[in-house]
Amino acid sequence: MKKATITTLVGATLTLFAGSAIAECNISSGSVRILGNDFDSIRTVTDQASTCASSGTTVRVNLTTEHKNIQVPALTISPAEYTVALIANNSISPLLSADLVRPLNDLVEKHGQDLLPNQLIRTGDDIVAIAFMGNAQHLFMRGDILDDLGVAPPATYEEIIDVAEMIRSEGIMEYPLAATYEAGWYLAAEFVNMHLGMGGQFFEAGSAQPALNNEAGVRTLEMMKTLTDYMSPEYLTVTADEMKQMYLAGEVAIMNQWGSMVAGHLGEDSGNQQISEATILAPAPTAHGNSTPAAALWWDGFSIAKNISDEDAEASFQAMMYGIRPDMAQQNPNAATWLIKDFDAPDTAQGVLQTARLGARGYPMSPFMGYMHAALGTELSDFMQGRESAEQALMDVEASYLASVREAGLAD
Amino acid sequence: MTHKTFFAFIFPSLLAMILFIALPIGSIVVQSLHVEHPRVLVEVENCGPFGCERETRVDTAATQALQEAQPMGQFNGLGTYFDRRHLATEEVSRIFSDNEGVADIARQMYNLPFYKALSFTLVYTFIVTPLGMALGFSIALAVNSIPKILKGPIIFFSLLPMIVTPLVGSLILFWMINTQGVIGSNLQLLFDDPDLSLRASPLLTWVTLIVYGVWSMAPFSFVVFYAGLQTVPSDTLESAKIDGASRWERIRYVVIPHLIPLATFVALVQLMDNFRVFEPIVGFSAEANATSLSWNIFNDLRGQVDQQYSSAAATSVLTVFGVVVLLMPVLIRLWRDFNRKA
Numbered sequence: 001m002k003k004a005t006i007t008t009l010v011g012a013t014l015t016l017f018a019g020s021a022i023a024e025c026n027i028s029s030g031s032v033r034i035l036g037n038d039f040d041s042i043r044t045v046t047d048q049a050s051t052c053a054s055s056g057t058t059v060r061v062n063l064t065t066e067h068k069n070i071q072v073p074a075l076t077i078s079p080a081e082y083t084v085a086l087i088a089n090n091s092i093s094p095l096l097s098a099d100l101v102r103p104l105n106d107l108v109e110k111h112g113q114d115l116l117p118n119q120l121i122r123t124g125d126d127i128v129a130i131a132f133m134g135n136a137q138h139l140f141m142r143g144d145i146l147d148d149l150g151v152a153p154p155a156t157y158e159e160i161i162d163v164a165e166m167i168r169s170e171g172i173m174e175y176p177l178a179a180t181y182e183a184g185w186y187l188a189a190e191f192v193n194m195h196l197g198m199g200g201q202f203f204e205a206g207s208a209q210p211a212l213n214n215e216a217g218v219r220t221l222e223m224m225k226t227l228t229d230y231m232s233p234e235y236l237t238v239t240a241d242e243m244k245q246m247y248l249a250g251e252v253a254i255m256n257q258w259g260s261m262v263a264g265h266l267g268e269d270s271g272n273q274q275i276s277e278a279t280i281l282a283p284a285p286t287a288h289g290n291s292t293p294a295a296a297l298w299w300d301g302f303s304i305a306k307n308i309s310d311e312d313a314e315a316s317f318q319a320m321m322y323g324i325r326p327d328m329a330q331q332n333p334n335a336a337t338w339l340i341k342d343f344d345a346p347d348t349a350q351g352v353l354q355t356a357r358l359g360a361r362g363y364p365m366s367p368f369m370g371y372m373h374a375a376l377g378t379e380l381s382d383f384m385q386g387r388e389s390a391e392q393a394l395m396d397v398e399a400s401y402l403a404s405v406r407e408a409g410l411a412d
Numbered sequence: 413m414t415h416k417t418f419f420a421f422i423f424p425s426l427l428a429m430i431l432f433i434a435l436p437i438g439s440i441v442v443q444s445l446h447v448e449h450p451r452v453l454v455e456v457e458n459c460g461p462f463g464c465e466r467e468t469r470v471d472t473a474a475t476q477a478l479q480e481a482q483p484m485g486q487f488n489g490l491g492t493y494f495d496r497r498h499l500a501t502e503e504v505s506r507i508f509s510d511n512e513g514v515a516d517i518a519r520q521m522y523n524l525p526f527y528k529a530l531s532f533t534l535v536y537t538f539i540v541t542p543l544g545m546a547l548g549f550s551i552a553l554a555v556n557s558i559p560k561i562l563k564g565p566i567i568f569f570s571l572l573p574m575i576v577t578p579l580v581g582s583l584i585l586f587w588m589i590n591t592q593g594v595i596g597s598n599l600q601l602l603f604d605d606p607d608l609s610l611r612a613s614p615l616l617t618w619v620t621l622i623v624y625g626v627w628s629m630a631p632f633s634f635v636v637f638y639a640g641l642q643t644v645p646s647d648t649l650e651s652a653k654i655d656g657a658s659r660w661e662r663i664r665y666v667v668i669p670h671l672i673p674l675a676t677f678v679a680l681v682q683l684m685d686n687f688r689v690f691e692p693i694v695g696f697s698a699e700a701n702a703t704s705l706s707w708n709i710f711n712d713l714r715g716q717v718d719q720q721y722s723s724a725a726a727t728s729v730l731t732v733f734g735v736v737v738l739l740m741p742v743l744i745r746l747w748r749d750f751n752r753k754a
Contacts (some may be wrong), residue, residue, distance in 0.1 A: 126602070183697070365465075
């Protein structure tokens with residue numbers, strides 16, 4: 001009995017290998033070792049890349065939400081522990097600053113026929129990464145509630161406040177708004193969104209000096225604070241996942257949620273079909289009469305490690321190119337907002353795409369931005385709770401940020 | 413025991429202590445005195461799916477040359493200790509020279525990350541330690557006086573808070589105190605206040621964390637005190653009974669004096685444990701209202717995309733210093749007891 005099971009297992013494994021050899025990756029040999037963040041759309045890509053494993057090629061994948069913390073040490077050693085790092089506009093900066101990324105110009109020329117020009121992430125003349133999907137926070141609204149009130153979906157934060165006031169005064173909900181304001185990374189990301197929408201800058205041009213404590217910065221904070229009047233009092237503990245639960249529990253009418261989470265809200269397993277069907281997706285709102293949506297655009301992509309052999313680099317690039325081939329995007333249209341050629345974006349991807357089309361700015365790909373984000377995350381919560389003025393909060397952010405960049409040797 | 417035998421006995425643990433305690437502490441002290449090299453910055457055009465922007469980047473080749481010349485980084489002396497994220501000497505002296513009274517000093521100090529973390533850490537330590545010990549002691553007394561058949565299950569349930577990993581325990585409680593959770597919604601009903609949320613106000617967050625701390629710390633005291641209770645001499649207790657001492661008097665004048673040395677030991681362990689409070693803050697998403705020294709270290713290392721080693725090292729050294737100061741009274745007491753016995 002036992003023997004039979006083992007034989008079946010071996011048989012099954014062999015079939016798997018045989019099946020994977022059919023994958024048209026055209027890799028002769030090499031080792032592919034992928035490190036990346038762990039969420040569904042990333043898994044779709046790495047599952048495809050994994051099928052490139054053959055007799056001469058090994059593919060190993062490690063997807064973990066802790067990837068940011070291990071990527072620099074893992075790519076510093078030679079040969080690097082991973083050949084491919086899946087990154088986004090924020091997490092690529094530490095790799096670039098430590099010179100751990102291989103310029104991809106020659107590999108793109110050789111194997112990048114399917115790439116669109118805007119998938120190429122360049123710094124200077126070097127192609128340092130290939131982007132394959134976009135992401136941004138944008139509006140999710142309860143169409144049924146808006147219909148009941150007889151109002152058009154709001155497109156600016158000022159309109160959102162008006163609608164929220166109407167919802168409250170009609171007695172439909174006490175706290176109709178929600179945002180991912182959990183103190184720390186999320187709160188900082190929301191500040192970045194709003195600040196970009198207010199036309200703000202983070203740094204003085206060409207230097208590490210912060211440029212927050214000004215009119216745009218104060219306006220940003222004041223708008224964020226005004227919005228919290230219409231949010232559940234626990235707003236400083238709300239993450240994207242928490243907000244999803246609140247929305248699907250029918251407690252929220254309008255929220256600024258991540259585009260990558262559309263499937264979880266509108267899919268069949270959302271847990272509340274009535275709300276899923278009533279949901280309207282719209283681009284991120286604008287603020288203060290500006291035309292730029294108040295949302296940072298994010299891309300997810302991959303870089304190839306510098307400290308690996310040319311053979312492994314080529315195999316890794318080819319495996320990833322197979323993972324993000326146009327076919328893959330067409331077969332999984334709802335998995336992400338793909339930036340891949342011939343992708344016919346479904347309705348669920350329109351929130352992100354329209355936000356981009358309206359001219360939203362990218363999350364800054366600067367070596368200082370990680371420190372800025374960290375300082376924003378820890379220093380804004382006092383203001384959000386009304387314990388200090390906007391100016392004081394911005395001064396605190398700048399002081400905390402400067403102490404960090406000084407330690408990192410990025411400023412005097 | 414001859415010195416040679418003593419040394420042979422102690423050598424393995426001495427070696428382990430040097431390797432795993434002294435050397436790491438030495439290394440963080442060295443780390444905290446250094447910062448990274450000034451990096452050479454250049455301006456480049458960064459392009460991506462959403463257009464191009466002129467941004468600064470690190471000139472890696474030039475920076476690498478600097479790094480190879482001085483691999484330890486740049487010596488910074490105590491600079492990191494005195495910066496805004498730690499002792500903030502500059503800011504503190506400004507606060508003291510320019511303020512509107514004591515309340516304003518407290519408010520401004522609380523705005524500095526180190527002092528904010530320190531204040532919660534100290535309040536937590538000094539409330540949770542005595543309350544946790546008192547609760548543990550009363551559970552031990554209760555368990556000691558119940559029929560034998562019930563003891564097993566009750567001991568097991570009393571130990572549960574210690575068995576549950578702090579992070580998991582605090583997450584479970586966090587969900588329960590959520591306004592939709594069983595505790596949160598019942599509290600709203602009880603106080604007839606639909607806006608009541610244990611997660612919203614700083615005071616209630618502190619109270620929640622402290623209650624959680626007492627809950628999770630009590631079992632340790634309970635176990636130790638329960639073991640101690642088995643050693644209370646029964647003849648003394650019986651003679652006290654014959655002399656007409658009430659249950660309370662027997663506890664006050666026989667049991668407690670007998671357990672005092674044990675209590676010193678428990679206090680020592682609990683003070684150290686509570687001073688490094690960390691998991692509940694993460695579990696309760698309480699960063700906005702309560703941070704601790706350990707949380708500051710975590711935030712420097714794991715907060716974002718960049719790791720700030722020197723800052724984390726400086727906070728670690730300050731934490732070690734804090735533990736030493738905190739334990740001083742207990743250590744002095746132990747030393748006195750030891751001398752008295754010798």
